Amino acid sequence: MIRSSAAEMAAKLVTGEVTSVALTQAHLDRIASVDADVHAFLHVDTEGALAQAAAIDAKRAKGEKLSPLAGVPLALKDVMAQKGIPTTCGSKILEGWRPPYDSTVVANLKKNDIVILGKTNMDEFAMGSSTENSAYGPTHNPWDLTRIPGGSGGGSSAALAAFEAPLAIGTDTGGSIRQPAAVTGTVGVKPTYGGVSRYGLVAFSSSLDQAGPCARTVLDAALLHEAIAGHDPKDSTSIKAPVPQVVAAAKSGDVKGMKIGVVKELNGDGYQAGVRARFEESLELLAKAGAEIVEVSAPNFEYALAAYYLIAPSECSSNLARFDAMRYGLRVGDVDGAAAESVMNLTREVGFGKEVKRRIILGTYALSSGYYDAYYGSAQKVRTLITQDFTNAFTKADVLVSPTCPTTAFKIGEKANDPLAMYLNDIATIPVNMAGIGGMSLPSGLADEDGLPVGFQIMSPVMKDERMYSVGAALEAALLSKWGAPLLDKAPIMGGSK
Amino acid sequence: MSLTYDDVVAKYEPVLGLEVHVELNTNSKMFCGCSTIFGAEPNTQTCPVCLALPGALPTVNEKAIESTIKIGLALNCSIAPFSRFARKNYFYPDMPKNFQISQYDEPICVNGYVDVEIQTDEGTKQFRVEVERVHMEEDTGKSLHVGGATGRIHGADYSLLDYNRAGIPLVEIVTKIVPGTGKYAPEVAKAYVSELRDILRGLGVSDVKMEQGSLRCDANVSLRLIGSDVLGTRSETKNVNSLRSVERAVRGEMIRHAELLNKGERVVQETRHFQEDTGLTRSGRSKEQAEDYRYFPEPDLVPVAPDAAWIEELRAAIPERPSLHRKRLQEAWNVPAKEMEAMINADVLGIVEATVALGADPTKARSWWLGEISRLANERDTAIADLAITPTDVAAIVALVEKGELTDKLARQVVEGVIAGEGTPAEVVSKRGIKVVNDDGALMAAIEKVCAEQAETAEKVRSGHLPAAGALIGAVMKETKGQADAARVRELLLGHLGQ
Numbered sequence: 001m002i003r004s005s006a007a008e009m010a011a012k013l014v015t016g017e018v019t020s021v022a023l024t025q026a027h028l029d030r031i032a033s034v035d036a037d038v039h040a041f042l043h044v045d046t047e048g049a050l051a052q053a054a055a056i057d058a059k060r061a062k063g064e065k066l067s068p069l070a071g072v073p074l075a076l077k078d079v080m081a082q083k084g085i086p087t088t089c090g091s092k093i094l095e096g097w098r099p100p101y102d103s104t105v106v107a108n109l110k111k112n113d114i115v116i117l118g119k120t121n122m123d124e125f126a127m128g129s130s131t132e133n134s135a136y137g138p139t140h141n142p143w144d145l146t147r148i149p150g151g152s153g154g155g156s157s158a159a160l161a162a163f164e165a166p167l168a169i170g171t172d173t174g175g176s177i178r179q180p181a182a183v184t185g186t187v188g189v190k191p192t193y194g195g196v197s198r199y200g201l202v203a204f205s206s207s208l209d210q211a212g213p214c215a216r217t218v219l220d221a222a223l224l225h226e227a228i229a230g231h232d233p234k235d236s237t238s239i240k241a242p243v244p245q246v247v248a249a250a251k252s253g254d255v256k257g258m259k260i261g262v263v264k265e266l267n268g269d270g271y272q273a274g275v276r277a278r279f280e281e282s283l284e285l286l287a288k289a290g291a292e293i294v295e296v297s298a299p300n301f302e303y304a305l306a307a308y309y310l311i312a313p314s315e316c317s318s319n320l321a322r323f324d325a326m327r328y329g330l331r332v333g334d335v336d337g338a339a340a341e342s343v344m345n346l347t348r349e350v351g352f353g354k355e356v357k358r359r360i361i362l363g364t365y366a367l368s369s370g371y372y373d374a375y376y377g378s379a380q381k382v383r384t385l386i387t388q389d390f391t392n393a394f395t396k397a398d399v400l401v402s403p404t405c406p407t408t409a410f411k412i413g414e415k416a417n418d419p420l421a422m423y424l425n426d427i428a429t430i431p432v433n434m435a436g437i438g439g440m441s442l443p444s445g446l447a448d449e450d451g452l453p454v455g456f457q458i459m460s461p462v463m464k465d466e467r468m469y470s471v472g473a474a475l476e477a478a479l480l481s482k483w484g485a486p487l488l489d490k491a492p493i494m495g496g497s498k
Numbered sequence: 499m500s501l502t503y504d505d506v507v508a509k510y511e512p513v514l515g516l517e518v519h520v521e522l523n524t525n526s527k528m529f530c531g532c533s534t535i536f537g538a539e540p541n542t543q544t545c546p547v548c549l550a551l552p553g554a555l556p557t558v559n560e561k562a563i564e565s566t567i568k569i570g571l572a573l574n575c576s577i578a579p580f581s582r583f584a585r586k587n588y589f590y591p592d593m594p595k596n597f598q599i600s601q602y603d604e605p606i607c608v609n610g611y612v613d614v615e616i617q618t619d620e621g622t623k624q625f626r627v628e629v630e631r632v633h634m635e636e637d638t639g640k641s642l643h644v645g646g647a648t649g650r651i652h653g654a655d656y657s658l659l660d661y662n663r664a665g666i667p668l669v670e671i672v673t674k675i676v677p678g679t680g681k682y683a684p685e686v687a688k689a690y691v692s693e694l695r696d697i698l699r700g701l702g703v704s705d706v707k708m709e710q711g712s713l714r715c716d717a718n719v720s721l722r723l724i725g726s727d728v729l730g731t732r733s734e735t736k737n738v739n740s741l742r743s744v745e746r747a748v749r750g751e752m753i754r755h756a757e758l759l760n761k762g763e764r765v766v767q768e769t770r771h772f773q774e775d776t777g778l779t780r781s782g783r784s785k786e787q788a789e790d791y792r793y794f795p796e797p798d799l800v801p802v803a804p805d806a807a808w809i810e811e812l813r814a815a816i817p818e819r820p821s822l823h824r825k826r827l828q829e830a831w832n833v834p835a836k837e838m839e840a841m842i843n844a845d846v847l848g849i850v851e852a853t854v855a856l857g858a859d860p861t862k863a864r865s866w867w868l869g870e871i872s873r874l875a876n877e878r879d880t881a882i883a884d885l886a887i888t889p890t891d892v893a894a895i896v897a898l899v900e901k902g903e904l905t906d907k908l909a910r911q912v913v914e915g916v917i918a919g920e921g922t923p924a925e926v927v928s929k930r931g932i933k934v935v936n937d938d939g940a941l942m943a944a945i946e947k948v949c950a951e952q953a954e955t956a957e958k959v960r961s962g963h964l965p966a967a968g969a970l971i972g973a974v975m976k977e978t979k980g981q982a983d984a985a986r987v988r989e990l991l992l993g994h995l996g997q
Contacts, residue, residue: 081553094552101546103553200553206797236557236799315797318587321596322550326659340591340657367587367792376794 002026003488006072006166006220013060013071020053020060020071024115027073031117031164033495039139040149040159042078043086044118049073056113068247069223070113075165077156078119079126080211081200082106089202090122090134090152093351094329103200104232105169105211112227117165120155124353125320126176126204128152129425132416133355140412141184143452143491147409150180156214157184162494167224168214173205174308175405175429177212178441182404182455185443185487187221187472188214192463193436194239196225197232203319205312206237208433216488218442218472222250225465241463249466253473256290260471261397265301266428266457272407274447278454279403282444285478286471296396298389300382304431305423307382310366310375311434317363320356323348358419387435394461399471402428404441404455428457438465442472443487444479453487503749506721506756507681513729514676514683514748515718516627518694520669520704521637521711522565527665528636529556529599534667536710540660548665550594555798558583562634562667563606563802564812565703569669570607570632571813572697580803581606583634583796588789591657592639594664600635602793606802607632612697614689615821616682623682627690628674639664669704675729683719683752688745691715695741696820708739715744716769719751721759730755731765735779738772746777754779827851831860837868844872846882849889856893859900866892870910874917887916894923907980908932935982938990944977945970945991960995967991 001009001018012018028046035041056071076082079089081099083106088094102110109116123133131139131154139154141147142162149158156168157180170177172190181188189212196211203209213224229243262283267276287293325331325347326340333346352360366375393400405425415421432439437459444456456475460467480486527534530547546554570577584602610629615622640663645655671694679686695706695713706713720732733755735747750772755765767786770779818826824847828838831854841847846867853863867882871892875882895912898904904912904927915926927933935941948970949956958966967988974987 081551087552089552097552099546099551099553101551101554199555202552203798234557235555237797314794318585318597318792318794321587321589322552322594324589324591324596326591327549327594328551341589344589364792367794369788369790369792372792372794 002030002163002166004166005217006069006215007217007223009072009166010069010223020056020115021050023071024049024053024073024117027117027165030162030495034162035164037140037145037494038142038158038162038164039137040075040120040155040162040164041118042088042090042121042136042155045085045116048085049115049117052110052113053115056115059113067112067227069167069227071115072167073115073117073165074109074167074169074224075118075120075156075159076106076109076116076169077153077171078122079171079202080105080169081202082116082119085119087119087202088136089126090124090131090136091351091353091356092135092330093323093347097329099200101200104197104234105228106200108228108230109169114167114224114227120153120159120168122155122176123152124356125202125316126152126171126173126209127316127355127359129175129179129422130410130412130415131155132412133353135353138412141409142494143185143409146411147452148183148412150183150409152176153180153188153214157181157186157188160184160186160214160216161488161491166216167220169211169228170214171201171209171211172429172433172439173208173210173312174433175426177214178429178439178455178457179405179425181214181441182443182457183409183453185453185491186214186216187218187440187442188212189221189225189465189468190432190439191225191229191465192239192244192438193433194237195243195438195463195465196229197235197238199232199234203315205315206319207315208308208312210433216486218253218440218469218476219247219250221440222246222469239463244463244465246466246469249469250473253470253477255286255471255474258291258399258467258471259397260286260291260293261296261393261400262293263301263393263400263402264295264297265299266402270406270424270427271403272447272449274449275403275405275407275454277448278444278446279456282456282475282479283401285482286475289474289478291471291474294397296393296400298386298393298431300385300389301431303382304386304434305427307379307386308426308430308434309362309423310379311383313359313363314366314376314379315363316356317360317367320352320360323351355419383434386431390431390435390437390459390461398460399467400459401471402457402459404428404457408447408450408452408454432459437462438468440468440472442476444475445483445487446490501753501756501760503681503753506752509724510721510752510756510759511677511680511724511726512683512748512752513720513722513732514673514679514687515732516673516676516687516690517716517718518671518691519714519716520569520671520698520706521713522562522667522669523702523704523712524559524561524565524667526559526561528559528562528634528667529665532665538662540658540662543662544664548594549661556599556796558799558802559667563804565667565701566606566632566634566669567804567809567812568701568703568816569671569698570610571809571816572701572819573607573610573612573629573632573671575607575610575629575632577804577809578604578606578608579806580604580801582801583799584793585796587792590638592641592659592661592664594639594661598635598638599796599799601633605631605633612690612693614686614693616685616689618682618685625676625679625682625686625689627676627686630672630674632669632671635668635670637663637666637668684745684748687717687748688741691744692741693821700817700820700823708741711739714739717744717747717751719748719755720765721752721755730759731767733765733768733770733779734785735770735772736782739774743772743774747772747779750777750779831864833860833864837864840868844868844882846872849882852889853892853896856889858893858896862896862899863892866896866913870913871917874914885917886919887913891916891923898923898927902936902983903927903934904932905934905980905983908934933981935978936986938986941974941978941982941987941990942994944974944982945987945994948973948977949994956995959992959997962997964992964997967995
């Protein structure tokens with residue numbers, strides 16, 4: 001049962017073949033049996049999930065009309081505030097904090113009767129590409145437990161790949177949904193910036209952060225996308241427009257006559273051979289399905305990484321200033337006579353990890369007077385140029401495509417002491433965040449050299465998210481008929497049974 | 499030996515700069531829906547947004563934008579078609595986010611001015627104070643430092659934080675430097691703040707209560723040698739919470755600066771705190787090394803781009819400037835300046851204007867509000883505005899007196915009745931049975947009775963000693979319970995006694 005797609009589970013819930021309580025319990029059992037190895041979860045809300053499931057079953061029994069995903073369980077990235085449930089963002093500084101309010105995403109999940117199983121592991125404050133920066137220990141990739149599951153949302157993607165949940169919520173600031181999806185053989189979507197409310201998403205970089213759906217199929221991602229998206233008056237940057245029709249697009253999967261642009265700069269040198277092979281193969285399948293493949297150029301993408309590592313740290317240096325031990329979270333050194341300033345300093349010293357401190361320092365420097373124009377100011381100009389590159393490219397193609405990441409999953413510890421090598425992982429995902437457009441990663445097969453999953457990235461213009469779902473669904477169907485079974489069937493069997 | 503003020507202005511020219519913070523009177527905070535009512539229990543008017551809980555986001559209060567645009571228009575500013583909020587980053591326990599959302603290089607209103615007038619020995623003088631910018635920001639919470647000698651954070655045993663004020667909408671109005679005021683600098687500073695306060699009150703956008711902190715002024719003062727183009731180092735005096743203090747603070751700082759400069763010492767660039775009791779300032783925070791606030795555009799808020807048509811709508815609704823309005827009233831009513839001042843000080847100008855608008859004679863209306871009604875308010879230890887009498891009531895009373903249906907004395911009883919809650923003037927008149935006795939027959943009967951009782955006095959009058967009539971008139975008035983028209987009584991009495 002737990003290996004089905006969310007859509008299949010939903011169908012069985014409708015026919016009464018299974019109850020939400022049974023489905024939820026099956027996932028809780030799965031978590032109990034495999035999560036000691038995977039460590040996808042930071043908190044499992046057994047009681048809350050079962051109570052929510054029982055309430056949904058009762059509603060269904062009464063004949064109430066329920067939403068398409070009602071009763072299906074989900075894993076929530078620990079960066080989303082959920083009322084009464086520990087929310088740590090993978091940081092010691094928030095240890096023990098239970099939000100008194102629901103994020104808009106959580107409110108939407110509850111409104112749609114999606115069962116929240118618990119909170120998933122992540123790099124501290126979403127800063128990282130491996131979950132190694134979590135203060136609570138790394139998550140392991142279900143394909144190979146010695147490897148990283150990607151990051152920052154490695155917990156959410158690993159939970160999907162290990163069948164601990166059929167759906168998950170991620171957040172993507174520079175690739176934190178798409179890169180974990182790529183290296184775990186799952187689907188992850190970063191919607192258009194402003195498409196899903198950020199209210200209650202603990203901010204890393206406000207102008208780049210975007211919550212989105214994670215799943216094992218394109219249709220499941222679309223169903224979850226429509227459940228969480230929409231204008232929110234509590235988020236000033238939320239877009240006031242109807243939600244793109246992504247479910248319809250995922251169901252049709254029609255790419256006939258569509259122009260698919262291959263971004264010249266996001267391929268070639270620095271990309272693993274197996275990654276490039278799977279990418280080329282996917283392009284052929286899309287061409288066979290009726291799409292026209294064209295090449296486009298985005299000359300300014302080469303500055304994207306540098307600009308990102310000025311903008312994101314700048315915003316984070318300000319966003320994380322609120323963690324001062326005054327109102328919530330960790331408090332260190334609060335002894336008699338200690339000044340507020342020393343308590344704040346000690347708490348931040350102990351409560352923040354190395355990568356977070358590195359970025360706070362970087363950002364503080366980049367915003368300092370005398371440096372602002374050279375760093376933050378220039379980075380904003382690069383951002384404008386990248387957006388222009390996308391605008392130009394979208395005049396030649398309906399969607400753009402690239403490999404999601406240059407490599408497959410690397411070993412835990414391999415890049416932990418080399419931040420630059422770690423940052424390079426996001427070279428193909430970052431431009432999407434810089435321009436605020438939509439991006440999806442879906443599995444395109446395994447690399448020949450290491451047998452690990454490779455991700456295929458599709459990018460669509462602002463609020464044209466349905467396009468990436470059409471292309472994703474078409475490619476997914478073509479690959480499925482080629483493989484004869486979902487890619488995850490090739491993953492090692494965990495926990496003794498399928 | 500300290501310098502006299504005359505010594506200072508003989509040698510130096512003061513340069514002023516004024517920053518005024520105004521708390522807007524919106525119902526909710528700048529970036530969340532929390533109430534803004536003053537004086538609530540600590541931390542009861544807070545939410546995830548103004549407590550800066552992780553994940554919470556600000557949204558802009560549209561009413562605050564409207565109020566700020568109105569202020570900009572009233573101060574002759576241009577309204578930016580596109581402006582942005584920015585984050586001002588610094589750590590302080592009473593600031594929940596450890597940054598303040600403010601406006602930096604793209605404020606909503608720029609380049610305005612306020613003309614002020616001061617009365618001098620050389621006559622009325624006018625000065626133009628140019629406004630550099632008007633921008634929006636949020637207030638901080640309040641810290642209460644307990645224990646320790648100074649009430650300041652250093653040396654305190656512990657501190658209490660109240661976040662009710664955190665996020666209250668503030669508007670900051672910054673002048674350009676104001677040169678050329680010479681010896682009148684203190685008066686110009688006071689006149690500017692006073693004019694500003696009146697304008698803001700007229701717009702209805704703030705309570706403008708300096709003593710409660712809803713209008714706060716920081717006075718920047720520097721001196722330069724007369725004839726020099728080089729600006730001196732300025733000090734920034736905070737905590738100036740009355741109009742009188744603005745004037746005193748500027749004067750005090752001018753003398754302090756001059757003493758330092760005369761001794762060959764330098765003025766330290768710093769904030770100073772005005773002390774009400776001594777009229778002096780004490781040193782605050784040094785600004786020698788500019789603090790780096792690492793401003794950058796607030797990514798959580800979209801830019802403010804007010805619709806041009808909306809701005810024009812607001813412009814059309816801006817009331818006449820209070821000072822011009824007053825000048826116009828003074829001319830129309832033909833009132834001496836002193837009387838005008840008295841009405842302003844007693845805060846009855848608006849009420850008198852409303853009474854006149856209802857048809858009352860300006861002099862009568864003024865004399866009722868400033869005289870009898872003020873007296874009754876004093877007696878009851880309450881504000882005139884809080885008495886249960888309205889311009890409509892007073893206009894009605896004035897009309898009744900004019901028609902001869904009330905005497906001044908009776909009218910005072912009616913006023914008292916209205917204030918006592920007995921109803922409208924007409925109702926009080928009828929309930930209390932107040933009416934002028936203008937039935938000559940009834941009056942003659944009373945006159946005859948009085949003349950018989952006081953035959954000796956009546957005889958004096960009859961023989962031409964007219965001052966004696968006063969006693970008889972008084973007796974007749976008493977006889978008619980004060981409801982007679984004294985003039986008519988006199989006429990009839992004198993006729994009766996052959997005069």
